Amino acid sequence: xxxxxxxxxxxxxxxxxxxxxxxxxxxxxxxxxxxxxxxxxxxxxxxxxxxxxxxxxxxxxxxxxxxxxxxxxxxxxxxxxxxxxxxxxxxxxxxxxxxxxxxxxxxxxxxxxxxxxxxxxxxxxxxxxxxxxxxxxxxxxxxxxxxxxxxxxxxxxxxxxxxxxxxxxxxxxxxxxxxxxxxxxxxxxxxxxxxxxxxx
Amino acid sequence: xxxxxxxxxxxxxxxxxxxxxxxxxxxxxxxxxxxxxxxxxxxxxxxxxxxxxxxxxxxxxxxxxxxxxxxxxxxxxxxxxxxxxxxxxxxxxxxxxxxxxxxxxxxxxxxxxxxxxxxxxxxxxxxxxxxxxxxxxxxxxxxxxxxxxxxxxxxxxxxxxxxxxxxxxxxxxxxxxxxxxxxxxxxxxxxxxxxxxxxxxxxxxxxxxxxxxxxxxxxxxxxxxxxxxxxxx
Numbered sequence: 001x002x003x004x005x006x007x008x009x010x011x012x013x014x015x016x017x018x019x020x021x022x023x024x025x026x027x028x029x030x031x032x033x034x035x036x037x038x039x040x041x042x043x044x045x046x047x048x049x050x051x052x053x054x055x056x057x058x059x060x061x062x063x064x065x066x067x068x069x070x071x072x073x074x075x076x077x078x079x080x081x082x083x084x085x086x087x088x089x090x091x092x093x094x095x096x097x098x099x100x101x102x103x104x105x106x107x108x109x110x111x112x113x114x115x116x117x118x119x120x121x122x123x124x125x126x127x128x129x130x131x132x133x134x135x136x137x138x139x140x141x142x143x144x145x146x147x148x149x150x151x152x153x154x155x156x157x158x159x160x161x162x163x164x165x166x167x168x169x170x171x172x173x174x175x176x177x178x179x180x181x182x183x184x185x186x187x188x189x190x191x192x193x194x195x196x197x198x199x200x
Numbered sequence: 201x202x203x204x205x206x207x208x209x210x211x212x213x214x215x216x217x218x219x220x221x222x223x224x225x226x227x228x229x230x231x232x233x234x235x236x237x238x239x240x241x242x243x244x245x246x247x248x249x250x251x252x253x254x255x256x257x258x259x260x261x262x263x264x265x266x267x268x269x270x271x272x273x274x275x276x277x278x279x280x281x282x283x284x285x286x287x288x289x290x291x292x293x294x295x296x297x298x299x300x301x302x303x304x305x306x307x308x309x310x311x312x313x314x315x316x317x318x319x320x321x322x323x324x325x326x327x328x329x330x331x332x333x334x335x336x337x338x339x340x341x342x343x344x345x346x347x348x349x350x351x352x353x354x355x356x357x358x359x360x361x362x363x364x365x366x367x368x369x370x371x372x373x374x375x376x377x378x379x380x381x382x383x384x385x386x387x388x389x390x391x392x393x394x395x396x397x398x399x400x401x402x403x404x405x406x407x408x409x410x411x412x413x414x415x416x417x418x419x420x421x422x423x424x425x426x427x428x429x430x431x432x433x
Contacts, residue, residue: 026277030270037266038259046257055265062269066276134256153250154257158218159211170220174211178201181249188252 029069033062036079039155040086046150047090047143049135057093061086080165083155087147087165094143137188141180148173149180205238217243 037058044054044061065085072081138146151162163173201210215221379391391397 023277026273030273033269033273034266037269038261041262041265042257042259045260046253055262058265059269059272063272063276066273132256134253149249150253153246153253158220159215160218160220170215171211174214178210178214181246182201185245185249 025069026066029062029066032078036082037062039079040082043083043150043155044086044090046135046138046154047147048093049139053093057086057089060089064089077161077164079155080157080161083151083165133188133191136191137184140187140191141183145176145180145183148176149184152177153181203236203238203242206236208236208239210242213239213242214246217246 040061041054041058044057045051048054048057061082065082068085072078074081138150141149148162148166151157151165152159157165159174159177160170162177163170166173166176168176202208203210203213379397
């Protein structure tokens with residue numbers, strides 16, 4: 001167990017916050033945010049496939065977590081709790097986007113894009129997306145499976161912990177992870193075998 | 201999916217790989233995966249996928265993002281410390297109470313109603329009401345109903361046809377009844393309590409103490425009503 005300022009960190013990189021005054025509470029939580037920001041951002045980046053959106057969602061997640069900090073029951077599971085909040089933020093964002101899509105021009109057929117150059121994804125973004133075989137493979141699997149896989153493989157949670165975050169049984173969580181892993185591997189090897197070899 | 205060699209389900213293999221107890225069914229013995237080459241291969245694949253994801257997604261430091269979070273946290277905390285009446289939710293909740301208090305105060309002032317002429321309020325007709333900037337009568341009425349008009353303390357008026365109206369609601373009186381259209385006279389007609397007929401409902405401003413024909417109670421305060429011919433006291 002280590003102590004950093006007002007933040008007490010336990011074995012699993014998890015933090016217990018003692019009762020503090022308002023200013024110390026902010027400082028404490030900001031320290032926590034600093035510590036977990038990169039991991040959260042990594043998860044959100046892969047889940048959304050959009051760096052900017054991931055950064056925004058990470059911010060919203062920390063703010064939402066701060067607002068409901070008193071609801072944190074198990075201090076040893078801070079990251080899992082944070083990821084639960086991040087999932088909710090992500091779901092809300094998708095819902096917002098779905099609504100926006102209903103009233104936007106995105107439903108226009110692809111051919112129309114030629115007439116509206118402003119609508120097209122920039123070449124740089126497209127090239128970057130094409131390069132990232134991992135993201136393409138992740139995009140090919142369903143969001144439900146994807147989040148299970150990311151929580152397990154990227155965030156390092158065990159099947160049981162993933163079950164806790166997703167609110168499902170451990171067996172169901174493990175089945176999701178296994179399915180996601182198989183689908184990811186299939187898409188990844190099909191899409192980009194060269195990148196696979198390079199990474200390994 | 202199960203292992204083709206030992207029959208171990210993939211999700212149990214994953215649990216073993218995570219160091220967690222696998223869900224065992226009755227009479228089922230989980231073999232150690234190191235004994236089964238297929239399971240070992242599968243476990244290796246799980247780890248390889250995790251490696252691909254981890255190596256392909258390096259954690260990126262984002263100092264600007266962290267600074268933004270810190271700043272926003274401070275703002276949120278500052279807002280939490282604001283006294284209750286400066287919070288928007290509290291203000292919204294208190295608003296109806298303030299409005300009620302205001303209404304009660306204005307009612308006590310006994311201000312003239314909009315459209316009410318202080319000189320001739322008891323004698324106004326529709327035209328006079330219009331001239332004095334008053335409210336007009338409802339233009340359309342459903343058949344077989346009576347008109348009841350409500351007068352609110354601060355002078356807002358709302359006209360509403362109602363089937364159950366007895367002409368005594370609020371402080372406005374309907375001094376007559378609807379007799380409907382006939383073949384000879386297609387226009388809707390109203391008959392006042394004095395027997396005169398009109399195309400408009402005989403609603404009246406009643407000064408305090410005005411004896412309402414057919415009504416035992418008295419008007420509590422002067423109210424502007426337009427239209428119809430009603431005998432003046």
